[in-house]
Amino acid sequence: MSHINWGLPFFIDPTTGESVPPGTQDAFAFATYGNYGGGNGYSGGAFNSTPVTQPGGAPYTYAQLLAIGTDAQKPVDQLDFLFYLHDVGSQTPGYTQAQANADVALLKSLIVFNTSDPEASLYAGAAELGMIGSLGLHHHLSDISPAVLIAGLTDAAHDIQYGLGHLSPAELGLALGSIFHGTATTGLFVFDFAITTKSVGQEFIELVAMNVLNKALDFGEADDTPLHTGFPFPGTTHYELTYNVFTHDLDLITA
Numbered sequence: 001m002s003h004i005n006w007g008l009p010f011f012i013d014p015t016t017g018e019s020v021p022p023g024t025q026d027a028f029a030f031a032t033y034g035n036y037g038g039g040n041g042y043s044g045g046a047f048n049s050t051p052v053t054q055p056g057g058a059p060y061t062y063a064q065l066l067a068i069g070t071d072a073q074k075p076v077d078q079l080d081f082l083f084y085l086h087d088v089g090s091q092t093p094g095y096t097q098a099q100a101n102a103d104v105a106l107l108k109s110l111i112v113f114n115t116s117d118p119e120a121s122l123y124a125g126a127a128e129l130g131m132i133g134s135l136g137l138h139h140h141l142s143d144i145s146p147a148v149l150i151a152g153l154t155d156a157a158h159d160i161q162y163g164l165g166h167l168s169p170a171e172l173g174l175a176l177g178s179i180f181h182g183t184a185t186t187g188l189f190v191f192d193f194a195i196t197t198k199s200v201g202q203e204f205i206e207l208v209a210m211n212v213l214n215k216a217l218d219f220g221e222a223d224d225t226p227l228h229t230g231f232p233f234p235g236t237t238h239y240e241l242t243y244n245v246f247t248h249d250l251d252l253i254t255a
Contacts, residue, residue, distance in 0.1 A: 004031050017134045017137040034077065038083075046072065062078070065081070079120045083106075103131045104144055119167070119171065125161075126156070153212045154212060188243070206229050211229070227252065237254060
């Protein structure tokens with residue numbers, strides 16, 4: 001059963017990582033998942049909404065939420081419940097320490113989350129990259145250890161690769177049309193993004209993070225070579241995440 005809501009996207013400002021209103025310049029759309037996965041205050045199956053909680057504000061357990069929730073409040077699966085927990089921890093305005101804590105908790109939960117469902121795998125991997133990106137953009141990467149960063153990037157690469165490689169043709173078409181864009185090369189699709197750094201320290205984190213991700217994608221392949229990130233010079237580096245529908249190969253390159 002399809003739990004990615006391809007026709008119900010939210011919008012992300014790539015320079016801040018924040019959810020923004022539809023129509024915001026340079027923002028890109030990303031599908032929501034179930035009743036709780038997504039930005040723009042998407043919770044309980046609706047935008048600009050807050051999750052149902054216990055009277056003191058604590059989250060319900062998975063079983064409790066299934067028992068007392070309406071159809072829109074019930075998580076569609078275990079992954080959706082992880083997004084519910086993140087929603088409960090994300091209700092303070094602005095990017096506070098509480099928000100960083102919620103992002104870290106979701107990232108750690110996604111690392112140990114396992115599924116054979118291609119949609120859930122694809123979305124979990126994308127969410128892992130989203131949490132790492134959010135922590136980085138808000139200068140909270142130090143809230144996670146290098147081991148968690150490496151585990152998150154590696155797991156995200158495997159989850160996304162598995163998801164794209166096992167979706168039905170119809171679902172793959174929706175995923176490529178929503179997340180990637182076509183190129184002049186038949187069967188090759190690209191997702192563009194950029195990382196901006198302002199110090200050598202930030203450049204070093206980018207160097208490590210992008211090469212961990214690249215290694216996870218290219219392990220054992222002929223193109224398994226280090227990625228040039230601009231280190232040690234701060235600035236903006238553009239990247240492309242490419243997917244070949246014929247070989248099912250997901251690659252990361254500098255643009």
